[in-house]
Amino acid sequence: MGQPPNILWVVTTQWRAQACGYAGDSHARTPGLDALAAAGVSYTQAVTPHPFGPFARAALLTGVRSPDNGVRDYFDPLPADALTIAHRLREHGYTTAFFGKWHLAPRDPAAPLVGEAHARTIVRPERRGGFSFWEGFESGFLLNDPWLHGSRLRTPQCFSGYQSDVLCERAAAWLAQLPGAAPWFGVVSLESPHPPYHAPAAGVKPPDPRELILAPNVPRGGELELKARAELAGYYAHIEATDRAVGRLVAALDAHEQSRGRPPPIVVVTSVHGDMHGAHGLFRKGWPHEESVRVPLVVRAGASTPLPPAGAPVSLIDLPEWALGWARGDAEIAVPPFALISMPSVVPLPLQCDRVWRGLRTPSRKLVLDAEGAPWFLFDLENDPGELKNLVADPARRVEIERLARLGELPLG
Numbered sequence: 001m002g003q004p005p006n007i008l009w010v011v012t013t014q015w016r017a018q019a020c021g022y023a024g025d026s027h028a029r030t031p032g033l034d035a036l037a038a039a040g041v042s043y044t045q046a047v048t049p050h051p052f053g054p055f056a057r058a059a060l061l062t063g064v065r066s067p068d069n070g071v072r073d074y075f076d077p078l079p080a081d082a083l084t085i086a087h088r089l090r091e092h093g094y095t096t097a098f099f100g101k102w103h104l105a106p107r108d109p110a111a112p113l114v115g116e117a118h119a120r121t122i123v124r125p126e127r128r129g130g131f132s133f134w135e136g137f138e139s140g141f142l143l144n145d146p147w148l149h150g151s152r153l154r155t156p157q158c159f160s161g162y163q164s165d166v167l168c169e170r171a172a173a174w175l176a177q178l179p180g181a182a183p184w185f186g187v188v189s190l191e192s193p194h195p196p197y198h199a200p201a202a203g204v205k206p207p208d209p210r211e212l213i214l215a216p217n218v219p220r221g222g223e224l225e226l227k228a229r230a231e232l233a234g235y236y237a238h239i240e241a242t243d244r245a246v247g248r249l250v251a252a253l254d255a256h257e258q259s260r261g262r263p264p265p266i267v268v269v270t271s272v273h274g275d276m277h278g279a280h281g282l283f284r285k286g287w288p289h290e291e292s293v294r295v296p297l298v299v300r301a302g303a304s305t306p307l308p309p310a311g312a313p314v315s316l317i318d319l320p321e322w323a324l325g326w327a328r329g330d331a332e333i334a335v336p337p338f339a340l341i342s343m344p345s346v347v348p349l350p351l352q353c354d355r356v357w358r359g360l361r362t363p364s365r366k367l368v369l370d371a372e373g374a375p376w377f378l379f380d381l382e383n384d385p386g387e388l389k390n391l392v393a394d395p396a397r398r399v400e401i402e403r404l405a406r407l408g409e410l411p412l413g
Contacts, residue, residue, distance in 0.1 A: 008253065022037040028236060051288075086131045086132075099167050099186070102136050115141075119137050139191075146158070164241060168248060197238065228278030263302055268298070338360050338361060
């Protein structure tokens with residue numbers, strides 16, 4: 001076996017699976033992701049284990065679901081002794097690096113969520129998940145002019161420019177200067193296309209809200225439709241700007257590896273959750289609907305790299321094991337029969353999901369139980385991808401509900 005592959009994860013925020021050009025969304029201008037999908041695998045059934053930032057990020061880094069990973073509530077930090085993918089890959093000789101949004105450090109719940117207070121919160125070295133190099137910020141949702149600190153920036157510094165551009169450029173430059181003797185694993189974590197959707201998007205002009213084609217599950221008329229259209233216009237602008245930054249990052253790393261006579265890195269692009277944008281009359285995330293839980297997941301890798309099939313019910317929580325399998329040179333990657341999804345607690349922020357729930361999703365079915373184990377939703381995803389008909393009250397579905405609950409080891413109340 002030769003040297004293990006270099007691996008790049010690009011992790012965005014609030015980018016739902018439907019909002020990609022390769023997925024058929026005519027409003028999503030994503031040539032960068034489209035090219036990666038054409039050269040690799042697009043996982044059409046990929047989900048987040050928890051459709052909310054800290055819970056999903058903790059699960060992605062540790063391969064352990066929330067709250068078992070130590071993150072139960074929105075302001076819970078990742079425990080300092082948590083074992084992450086960075087620790088595990090370092091054991092295989094990898095240089096590990098993290099750039100961008102962390103969202104897993106101790107922070108002040110009384111401070112404004114949007115602005116410099118959380119953007120300038122110091123993430124102490126022992127809280128950086130075991131990465132050998134770390135340069136980022138806690139949160140703050142500053143899509144322009146981000147504040148960064150870390151391994152080479154002892155105090156937070158403001159960098160002029162669009163956040164996705166700044167982070168991708170700095171990551172490309174740092175990764176490119178690494179010696180070729182050891183493999184590297186890099187994570188580039190971007191806040192975009194998270195709100196505020198009205199923030200400038202690196203010169204990208206938003207589409208006309210009036211011309212947007214809304215999904216059938218978005219109620220028409222009144223303030224709800226106007227809000228959905230206005231938000232989606234800004235959303236698509238940030239998607240285009242971020243796709244452009246990601247495309248430049250991948251192109252720069254590919255060119256560097258080619259100059260050294262090495263294969264391009266394995267590239268994984270995904271998001272920690274989606275956004276409802278008016279579907280079912282709802283906004284933001286935390287909800288168990290497809291717009292919230294299904295995320296883009298594109299993997300570009302060499303022909304000999306083992307990968308599950310494109311239609312497998314994969315989850316972000318699977319990605320650490322995939323990376324470890326590639327590092328070890330495993331011949332195959334396990335294909336899960338279903339994906340577990342849940343919200344471990346209610347996040348008391350406007351528009352978010354109002355209850356704790358847990359569920360199971362296969363390519364054809366989705367079962368969701370409430371906190372007491374009572375069935376809340378059952379959807380036939382094959383015949384009703386927009387989830388317009390909840391089948392949970394149909395007596396003829398009782399056996400199916402029980403079977404799915406047993407499959408996912410979900411106790412019925």
